[in-house]
Amino acid sequence: SQQGEEDPQALSIQEGENATMNCSYKTSINNLQWYRQNSGRGLVHLILIRSNEREKHSGRLRVTLDTSKKSSSLLITASRAADTASYFCATGQAGTALIFGKGTTLSVSS
């Protein structure tokens, strides 16, 4: 089963612009994670935000979490062509499998 929706499904921007992706989920969570997947490859963990956190930063990444709305957003600032990938949010309990959202495909053109 899938946890929720992400939007947009696809996003095309120019290098240097910011990219914002949104994720909604259905159940209560302890944390929410974002992963990146290059085409035809496995996923790479980007960032984790806990349910008691509202915002978290890591380099050019900024994640927000609104537990009242059951939603999260991932902002990539000053995007680069190398940021082109699919981005997924995921939730799950410690020790269990993660359930992934539908993902956003980001294309950054130079």
Add this chain to the structure above:
Amino acid sequence: GAVVSQHPSRVICKSGTSVKIECRSLDFQATTMFWYRQFPKQSLMLMATSNEGSKATYEQGVEKDKFLINHASLTLSTLTVTSAHPEDSSFYICSARDQRLDNEKLFFGSGTQLSVL
């Protein structure tokens, strides 16, 4: 970070044959590994949880006799697609947690693209 190795990266087989995919944790032990399936331009769907030394736990709708999972050691889980058919063509990805680090984020193999002719 922890490394998960998955082989093969790509396999093409004839309908009716079986295909084995290996997932290894290279620098840590994994009592649990997770197998996902991904169709083109779609998200990852959890197939099963592989448990070292015991039976795997399959998600609803996943045929256990079709997708055989063996987790014989703390560093190796295998997924065998038995009597593969074209509809089994998909991208299969394994993952695991390194409990020395935390019990939350997953480390993924690079995936196996299965094409059944």
